[in-house]
Amino acid sequence: MAADQLSRVFSALADPTRRDMVARLAVDDATVNQLAAPYDVSLQAVSKHLKVLEAAGLVSRSREAQRRPVHLEAQVFDLMTKWIERYRRQAEERYQRLDAVLAAMTEDGPGTTQAGTTQAGTTQSSSSEGAAS
Amino acid sequence: MAADQLSRVFSALADPTRRDMVARLAVDDATVNQLAAPYDVSLQAVSKHLKVLEAAGLVSRSREAQRRPVHLEAQVFDLMTKWIERYRRQAEERYQRLDAVLAAMTEDGPGTTQAGTTQAGTTQSSSSEGAAS
DNA sequence: TTCCTTGTCAACCTTTCGGTTGAAGAAATC
DNA sequence: GATTTCTTCAACCGAAAGGTTGACAAGGAA
Numbered sequence: 627m628a629a630d631q632l633s634r635v636f637s638a639l640a641d642p643t644r645r646d647m648v649a650r651l652a653v654d655d656a657t658v659n660q661l662a663a664p665y666d667v668s669l670q671a672v673s674k675h676l677k678v679l680e681a682a683g684l685v686s687r688s689r690e691a692q693r694r695p696v697h698l699e700a701q702v703f704d705l706m707t708k709w710i711e712r713y714r715r716q717a718e719e720r721y722q723r724l725d726a727v728l729a730a731m732t733e734d735g736p737g738t739t740q741a742g743t744t745q746a747g748t749t750q751s752s753s754s755e756g757a758a759s
Numbered sequence: 760m761a762a763d764q765l766s767r768v769f770s771a772l773a774d775p776t777r778r779d780m781v782a783r784l785a786v787d788d789a790t791v792n793q794l795a796a797p798y799d800v801s802l803q804a805v806s807k808h809l810k811v812l813e814a815a816g817l818v819s820r821s822r823e824a825q826r827r828p829v830h831l832e833a834q835v836f837d838l839m840t841k842w843i844e845r846y847r848r849q850a851e852e853r854y855q856r857l858d859a860v861l862a863a864m865t866e867d868g869p870g871t872t873q874a875g876t877t878q879a880g881t882t883q884s885s886s887s888e889g890a891a892s
Numbered sequence: 893t894t895c896c897t898t899g900t901c902a903a904c905c906t907t908t909c910g911g912t913t914g915a916a917g918a919a920a921t922c
Numbered sequence: 923g924a925t926t927t928c929t930t931c932a933a934c935c936g937a938a939a940g941g942t943t944g945a946c947a948a949g950g951a952a
Contacts, residue, residue, distance in 0.1 A: 630775065632775075632778070633773055633774070633775055633778075636769050636770075636772045636773035636778075637769075637770070637773035639769045640766055640769035640770035640773055641766070641909090641910085642763065642765075642766055643910090645765070645766075645769075645842075648846060649846060652845075652846040652849040652850050652853070653849070653853070654853070657928080657929090658928070658929060658930095659927095659928065659929085667910085667911070667912090668911075668912065668913080669928085669929075669930090670911085670912080670913085670929090670930075670931090671910070671911055671912080673929065673930060673931095674909095674910075674911085674930095675910085677930095678909095689918095691918090691919060691920065691927095691928085692918060692919050692920070692927060692928045692929070693919095693927095693928065693929085694928080694929065694930090698846075698850050700846070700847050700850035700851060700854075703843050703846070703847040704847075706839070706843055707840065707843055707844075707847075709778075710836050710839055710840055711840075712785075713781060713782060713785040713831075713833070713836070714833050714836040714837075714840075716785040716786070717785045717831050717833035718833060720785070720786070720787070721833075770939095774939090774940085776940095790898080790899090791898075791899060791900095792897090792898070792899085800940090800941070800942090801941075801942065801943080802898085802899070802900090803899090803900075803901090803941085803942080803943085804940070804941055804942080806899065806900060806901095807939095807940070807941085808940090810900095811939095824897095824898085824948090824949060824950065825897060825898040825899070825948060825949050825950070826897095826898065826899085826949095827898080827899065827900090
């Protein structure tokens with residue numbers, strides 16, 4: 627798992643503890659100890675979680691004496707939002723198109739509409755990850 | 760992993776193959792065979808992927824003779840978008856607050872601003888998953 | 893009935909994930 | 923220099939993910 631960045635981001639946020647940490651970091655930067663406080667897991671486990679978040683580009687770390695403050699990098703959210711919005715919009719448009727077809731059907735009476743409602747079956751797809759506008 | 764729905768959704772989309780399937784399904788409904796075509800994995804593997812997507816609420820399945828057409832349920836995207844937007848906005852506001860503080864500093868000269876820039880250190884957090892507006 | 897198509901269930905294997913404990917690095921403090 | 927604080931590295935462990943193959947159910951079609 628986790629080849630490209632998008633995979634790493636989704637994977638990172640799939641864990642409730644890590645999502646919770648992101649929520650905490652949205653309020654303010656925090657050290658590892660501060661982040662670990664609410665959970666009853668070892669500090670090492672928290673450190674691992676942070677490595678995952680960092681690899682996903684969701685947080686960055688600086689240095690401050692022995693401390694390593696963690697900072698939320700909110701730009702990465704845009705990556706997800708863009709991905710989600712594309713397909714949500716596409717699905718929505720499709721739904722409206724179907725609606726239009728159904729409306730036309732009741733208007734003209736059944737039998738006049740041809741093809742392309744559902745199950746078009748042309749299977750013109752393939753890897754669609756990076757395609758479309 | 761995958762306790763609540765949000766976890767299941769993020770987890771489901773962490774896999775590139777499943778994301779690709781979602782992209783394909785945004786175009787049109789499809790059968791398992793149609794979905795499997797682009798990939799060189801077994802049909803069983805694809806079936807498993809679909810089960811994951813279904814458990815996450817991202818797709819629904821109907822019945823049509825032996826076929827089990829898969830349909831994208833786009834509403835679930837809103838769940839993610841809501842989560843993401845909350846913390847993105849929060850982080851953004853925080854950034855602007857910092858900006859304001861910096862502006863005030865150069866205006867009044869250094870030393871007049873007190874506390875609360877970064878590293879407030881109050882650690883008033885805890886589980887934040889379901890909190891805030 | 894018999895066969896073919898479509899899809900799932902079950903068992904198994906390997907890799908990754910999230911956690912643990914123990915040792916150790918890095919930097920301030922005694 | 924020795925100690926304390928904050929954090930990571932390394933090795934290990936059980937559970938889950940993602941894949942495989944083999945059997946089989948469900949439903950047309952011959």
